[in-house]
Amino acid sequence: MKKLNMLLCAGLLVLNTACSSKPDPSSPTPETKQNSIVVAVGGQITTLDPGFNTETVNNYILAHTVSSLMTKDENGNVIPELAESYTVSDDGLTYTLKIKDGLTWSDGKPLTSQDFKYAILRNLTYGAENSLTIYNLITYLKGAEEIASNTDLDATTLEIDGVETPDDATLVLTLKQPCAFFLNLLCGNVWSPLRADFADPHDSTWALKPGYPSIGAYQLAECNENEKAVIVKNDSYYNADAITLDQITFLVMPDSDAQSFAYKNGEIDIALNVPVDVGVNYPNQNEVWNIPSPTSYFIALNSGSTAPECLKDSRVRKALAISIDKEALASTLGPEEYYQALAGYVPVGLNGIDGDFRKEADAQGTMQAYDPEQAKTLLKEAGYDETNPLKIKYKYSSSFIHADVAQILEAMWKTIGIDCELEVVESGVFYNQIDNGDFELSRYGYTASDDPSQFLTLWTIGQQVVPAVEDPAYDQMIQEAAIVDHTEYMNALHAAEEYLIEEQAYIIPLFSYNTPILKSEKIQNATKKGTTPYYGYVTLQ
Numbered sequence: 001m002k003k004l005n006m007l008l009c010a011g012l013l014v015l016n017t018a019c020s021s022k023p024d025p026s027s028p029t030p031e032t033k034q035n036s037i038v039v040a041v042g043g044q045i046t047t048l049d050p051g052f053n054t055e056t057v058n059n060y061i062l063a064h065t066v067s068s069l070m071t072k073d074e075n076g077n078v079i080p081e082l083a084e085s086y087t088v089s090d091d092g093l094t095y096t097l098k099i100k101d102g103l104t105w106s107d108g109k110p111l112t113s114q115d116f117k118y119a120i121l122r123n124l125t126y127g128a129e130n131s132l133t134i135y136n137l138i139t140y141l142k143g144a145e146e147i148a149s150n151t152d153l154d155a156t157t158l159e160i161d162g163v164e165t166p167d168d169a170t171l172v173l174t175l176k177q178p179c180a181f182f183l184n185l186l187c188g189n190v191w192s193p194l195r196a197d198f199a200d201p202h203d204s205t206w207a208l209k210p211g212y213p214s215i216g217a218y219q220l221a222e223c224n225e226n227e228k229a230v231i232v233k234n235d236s237y238y239n240a241d242a243i244t245l246d247q248i249t250f251l252v253m254p255d256s257d258a259q260s261f262a263y264k265n266g267e268i269d270i271a272l273n274v275p276v277d278v279g280v281n282y283p284n285q286n287e288v289w290n291i292p293s294p295t296s297y298f299i300a301l302n303s304g305s306t307a308p309e310c311l312k313d314s315r316v317r318k319a320l321a322i323s324i325d326k327e328a329l330a331s332t333l334g335p336e337e338y339y340q341a342l343a344g345y346v347p348v349g350l351n352g353i354d355g356d357f358r359k360e361a362d363a364q365g366t367m368q369a370y371d372p373e374q375a376k377t378l379l380k381e382a383g384y385d386e387t388n389p390l391k392i393k394y395k396y397s398s399s400f401i402h403a404d405v406a407q408i409l410e411a412m413w414k415t416i417g418i419d420c421e422l423e424v425v426e427s428g429v430f431y432n433q434i435d436n437g438d439f440e441l442s443r444y445g446y447t448a449s450d451d452p453s454q455f456l457t458l459w460t461i462g463q464q465v466v467p468a469v470e471d472p473a474y475d476q477m478i479q480e481a482a483i484v485d486h487t488e489y490m491n492a493l494h495a496a497e498e499y500l501i502e503e504q505a506y507i508i509p510l511f512s513y514n515t516p517i518l519k520s521e522k523i524q525n526a527t528k529k530g531t532t533p534y535y536g537y538v539t540l541q
Contacts (some may be wrong), residue, residue: 001345003301004319006218006503007434010190010263010428010441011111011541012290013152021024021030021115025111029529030255030520031150032062032329033035035244035245035246035247035373035426035540036245036246036247036249037245037247037248037249037269037270037523037535037538037540038248038249038251038267038268038269038270039060039248039249039250039251039261039268039269039270040250040252040253040262040263040270040271040272040273040536041057041060041249041250041251041252041253041272041273042057042253042256042259042272042273042399042400043055043251043254043399043427043428044225044226044252044254044365044427044428045056045057045058045061045208045225045226045229045252045253046225046431047128047177047207047208048061048062048065048190048207048208048220048229048430048457049192049199049204049206049251050062050066050119050192050194050196050225051122051123051133051134051189051192051204051208052117052123052126052129052130052133052207053125053133053189053505054132054133055431056243056447059189059532060233060250060272060532060533061229061250063190063241063407063529063532063534064216064217064218064248064534064535064536065214065216065217065218065231066081066189066190066192066214066215066216066218066219066233067081067192067215067216067217067366068081068082068186068187068188068189069075069081069082069083069097069171069186069187069192069294070083070183070184070187070486070531071187071189071529071530072184072449072529073529074496074527074528074529074530074534076449076531078183078184078186078187078282080100081109081187082099082100082103082193082215082238083097083098083099083100083186084098084099084100085097085098086098086183088229089410091178091257092175092178093142093174093175093177093178094172094174094175094178095172095173095174095175095182095186096171096172096331097170097171097172097173097186097292098169098170098236099111099112099113099116099170099171099356101169102240103215103304103323104236104239105213105215105236105238106213106214106215106235106237106345107236108115108236108489109195109215110168111169111215112165112168112169113165113167113169113170113195113395114120114136114165114168115193115195115215116163116165116171116191116193116237117163117165117171117196118155118156118194118195118196118199119191119192119193119194119199120141120153120163120190120191120192121153121155121158121160121163122196122199122201122222123137123140123153124137124144124147124148124149124155125147125148125149125150125151125153125158125201126149126151126201126202127149127151127202128149128269128465129146129465130259131148131149131462131463131464131465132435132458132463132464132465133189133190134148134149135187135457135460135462135463136188136190137190138462139177139457140175140177140179140182140185141160141175141176142161142162142171142174142175142176143160143161143162143163143165143176144159144160146160147160147246149182151201151202154201155196155201156160156196156323160173162174162175162176165238169170171343174497177312177482178192178482178484179449179482179488180489184363184428184449184451185347185450186363187450187530188405191205192371193215195213197210198212198276199298200209200358201275207220208223208287209223210222210223214237215237215486216235216264216397217229217233217234217237217239217240217243217536218231218232218233218234218237218243218384218536219232219233219234220249224430225252225428226252227251227279228249228250228251228252229249229250230247230248230249230273231247231248231250232246232247233245233246233247235246241444242536242537243482243536243537244451244525244537244538244539245535245536245537245538246331246343246537248535251268252376253268253273254277254398254399254427255273255399256273256274256399256400256401257275257290259273259274259518260274260275261273262279262459263518263520264344266324269387269520269522269523270518270519270520270523270526270533270535271517271518272515272533273399273400273515274515274516274517274518275338276333276334276335276338276401276515276516277334277402278516278518279338279516279517279518280335280338280516281408281458282516282518284521286521287518287519287520287521288417288516288517288518289352289516289517289518289519290337290338290514290516290517290520290535291513291514291515291517291528291531292349292450292531292535293349293447293514293531294346294347294348294349294350294447294448294449294507294512294531295446295512295513295514296342296345296346296444296445296446296447296455296511296512297342297345297405297443297444297445297510297511297512297513298319298342298345298444298445298446298507298509298510299394299409299441299442299443299444299507299508299510300434300441300442300443300444300507301317301320301393301441301468301506301507301508302437302439302440302441302442302464302468303317303441303468303506303513304464304466304467304468304469304470305437305467305468306436306437306438306466307437307440307465308440309344309479310382310384310390311441313358313382314504314527315378315379315504315506316378316379316382316384316390316504316506317378317505317506317508318368318375319374319376319378319382319390319416319418320374320392320413320418320505320508321368321417321508322368322369322370322371322372322375322376323370323372323375323411323412323413323415323416323418324370324409324412324508324510325370325412325491326341326342326343326370326509326510326511327370328340329341329408329412329508329510330511331512332404332408333401333404333408333511333513337514338513338515339511339512339513340511340513341510341511342358342509342510342511342512342514343358343361343367343368343509344361344362344367344501344509345455345497345500345501345507345509346358346361346452346454346456346497347455347457347512348512349449350448350450350451351416351452352450352452352490352494353416353486353487353490353491357452357494360490360494361494361497361498367497367498367502367509368502372415372416373502375416376416376463379416379418381418384417385469386417387417389417389418390418390419391418391419391420391421392408392413392418392419392420392421392440392441393420393421393422393439393440393441393442394406394420394421394422394440394441394442395424395425395430395433395434395440395441395442395443396421396422396423396424396425396430396443397424397425397426397430397440397443398424398425398426398427399427399429400515402424402443403424405420405510406443406480407422409437410529416476420441425452434468435464435465435466436465436466437465437466437467437468439468444507446458446529447473449530449531452493453478453493454472456478456493456496456497456500457478458472459500459506459507460474460475460478461475462475469500469506471504471506471508473499474496474499474500474504474506476497477492477495477496477499480492480495481496517533521539521541522540523538523540524538524539524541525537525538525539526538
């Protein structure tokens with residue numbers, strides 16, 4: 001679920017330093033405001049550094065406190081945010097962006113093109129820990145790959161070919177290869193401006209401590225990673241007159257049943273993670289907000305350097321994949337309006353050649369089709385049978401529906417003689433372990449709304465901290481997919497997905513899902529930034 005997305009969805013190094021439970025003297029003071037709401041989120045707050053985050057829970061907050069060059073409206077259309085306008089060169093390699101006039105940070109300092117430059121260079125040279133978030137920078141920005149993760153470089157004085165600031169209001173970005181969806185990428189937090197006087201070059205803990213300047217609609221006023229984050233309106237925001245809500249409190253509630261109970265008791269105004277059956281059966285469907293999103297829930301299989309020998313055998317990986325009845329799994333979890341079995345990895349909702357990418361691929365056949373008898377044959381060929389059963393360990397985190405999925409998988413694998421041990425860890429440390437290759441099989445979720453390649457590049461060697469998928473042939477396929485011709489580009493992505501899922505079974509797609517949200521009827525004008533809920537324009541009845 002991003003992990004921005006991702007993710008539920010993508011991996012993230014968890015910060016071990018707790019948020020400050022006491023506001024900094026220079027920060028806005030949170031108060032009980034009449035014009036405020038309380039929102040429950042389904043996991044710990046792990047970072048609010050825009051150059052570091054890949055988790056959905058954090059992004060619920062960052063959508064309000066961070067602004068980028070571009071943003072998305074509720075229909076997913078890319079529109080300027082901090083940028084006033086832009087031009088693109090004929091060869092598609094140079095983007096010249098003009099910054100809106102008169103923009104200031106919350107402390108009154110003017111926003112300049114240098115702030116964008118520092119953020120880009122700071123994120124690139126932060127270190128290996130944020131390799132996932134800078135993937136697009138490395139892939140497309142000229143000169144970025146050469147300096148990536150080099151902590152010896154000074155981001156305040158560094159120069160690269162891909163970033164120029166001819167004046168305070170102009171930012172010029174030069175790409176090393178064309179990218180048809182580059183404007184979509186500029187909506188990402190990794191491109192958001194930062195300043196060296198508060199954003200440490202190699203540390204992210206500042207982002208959990210109230211008091212640092214904001215360029216977004218809201219500013220952090222209070223934070224405790226295990227309890228809550230409170231944000232208050234930034235009166236210096238360029239569109240502050242349109243921001244109607246004064247304060248938003250994000251409460252950490254990993255238990256979805258607890259969220260449902262708190263909502264019914266009036267303790268919270270919005271519950272972002274409640275059981276599907278609550279959404280389906282809720283007596284007042286006007287309070288149920290169902291936001292579709294391109295989300296893939298899948299199993300990550302570790303076949304890299306830290307993997308057990310059994311998972312380095314493609315026959316074992318394929319056996320694990322085709323012994324899962326995905327249709328039965330999805331229907332067990334809930335109705336189709338919330339859970340849809342996936343025949344491939346990239347979910348529905350992303351453009352392909354001339355239609356939906358997933359539907360185009362599905363028309364050619366189902367990947368990892370359910371076949372338990374063939375799974376037994378593959379296991380036997382790999383040396384596993386009743387006398388020598390395959391033993392594996394499946395890791396999942398303690399929130400959302402992950403325990404239910406784990407138990408269903410355990411039962412399905414048992415029917416073909418696989419002995420699966422389940423291991424549950426706290427959500428706050430889950431992605432840290434996955435990033436570092438501390439798993440055999442693991443639940444994983446990822447959400448992205450720009451392009452199918454965002455799902456596929458996730459498993460290239462360079463985008464993983466400790467690679468679980470370490471296949472130079474796959475990396476080469478992704479690299480060669482950077483083709484100007486749209487049809488050839490999409491065909492190359494289809495081929496890469498086929499290799500990743502069907503030929504090698506490096507991951508096992510399970511289902512796509514929507515999570516019901518309970519939203520009080522008193523809340524009017526809640527909207528979205530792309531697929532992320534946004535409350536800045538809310539009015540209360």
